[in-house]
Amino acid sequence: MNGNCGAAAMFAAALCFSLHGAAGEEVPRNAQTCVACHGPGGNSTDPAMPSLAGQPAQFISLQLFMFREGNRKDPQMSPIASSLSNADMNELAAYFSRQKPAAASHETTSENAAAGRRLAEQHHCVQCHGPALLGLQHIPRLAGQQFAYLRAQLRGFKARTRADFDGNMTSAAELLSEKDVEILADYLSGLTPRRD
């Protein structure tokens, strides 16, 4: 465990007891700041805060880049990204992509399990995010992601307050009703976040 907690005084208290890496793995210095919000090993326990563990590395570095360049904005996340170099971002992305996602804490209601799957197929979510919604390349894992976070992002894409890189997601979310968003978030959040 790396004991350097001085980097971000604001989060110092949280940092000093939340540094978990995969066994024997060195935690990049910058990652110590992240776990204060994103949870130990990048597994969030806050429904509004996204997990990073096991996300594709390219997705993580793309999001960090978009926060730094101002395309994506968030009062908590933007200032964090503003001081990261490309090399920092790549290192953080590699680190969090290697962390094992924790089992989903959310339980999907039984009616939304079927309805959610239908929507995910009907709206081609599975074509891009993968059949098990585990993500690839610059496309995120949705399976097992925090419920409130997923719902907020889908609303954001629909309202065009969350920018995306290539227009894909804005266009995909456009056809969803508020009810679809609710069902999809409930469905996705309860899925197993890994392939084992």
Add this chain to the structure above:
Amino acid sequence: MSPAPFRSVISLACALVCVLTAAAAQAQTPAAPAAPPSWQQGRNAEQEKSPLHPFAIEVTGKSAKELPVDKLKVPEGFKVEVWADGLPGARSMALGSKGTVFVGTRQLKDVYAVVDRGGKREVKTLLKGLESPNGVAFSRGTLYVAEHHRITRYDGIESRLDNPPEAKVVVEGLDPQNQPGHFWKFLALGPDGKLYYNVGAPGNIVMPAYFQASISRVDPRTGIIENYAQGVRNSVGFDWHPQTKQLWFTNHGRDWLGDESPNDTLHVATRKGQNFGYPYCHQGDTLDPEFGKNRSCSEFTPPALKLGAHIAPIGMRFYTGKMFPAEYQNNIFIAMRGSWNRSIKQGYNVTRVIFDAEGKPKMEPFLTGFLVDEKADPPMWGRPNDVMVMHDGSLLVSDDQNGIIYRVSYGTK
């Protein structure tokens, strides 16, 4: 509108244009509620379930140390090495008279300048905050940059790499609707002293407006624009034959007509005003299933060479250097950045085009090793984007997937 997207995702203007053109062409299908991303446009109902998708670049770049660059292959006697890394999104290249290499980007907002300092390359971010500054050209001390909507000039640039002058506009208003589509531009200076640039098609397969799907030229002294070639879906690489001075260009064919159709193409424009077929006729001999009705391919100028379906030819240059063996003189090198729109991938290489005694072109792979598994997603670890002959005759190859420039040399140099 999205807050500050890389490109305005779905402008109302496009929603209108795309829906209207699609509706005009296909009155029987209901109009889509909004324009899909341009790469999805033209899919049939079954293809909506296709897992094929364009690959996103690494916007933060990759260090050459993390990549299998030792897997790159060149013909016997040639050598390939990493020339510079740390240029995320590196695309078109231009060479300054003092040896500065200028590099444009498409999904970032930067133009880089790379200077060789005693065998070590220094990468500077020369210009920031531009709109898709894909095109760069250099002439008589001036750097020209083509963005989405305008072409600008930076005079005396090589002596001002650390404090570049303000942009002076050559021409603007080139993207009046600010819609999604193939509107990043390649830029090159013709033998007539005019700047040539492309304006692509607004979607995969749609009826272009009169200034779209074309190669145009602008006189930098007067700002007067002329349409030079039409029916060109998207050309992001061109050069002039060293002897005939004719314009040769690469062109991307439409997507979603299957793994083998149509070919992307290499063309020669023997004069101003020729039409190369889009959206009616593809690869010189294949009518479009929608737009080709009641048309004939004989109306259009056919390609000089078919390059392979969906292989995505980008930069191309004639080889005029002194370093490579004599048989390479006036050959063409083409950077193949694809394919994505086929189930079995091909390309991801630099291809050499050779002319036989009758002047007929044929091609062979020159730099390979980026493609790892033609059935995998992703199939490759790097994507050649542009090629450029250096003053010493070596060939630079940009890779926008990783933000790396490679150098191919011959002999002991």
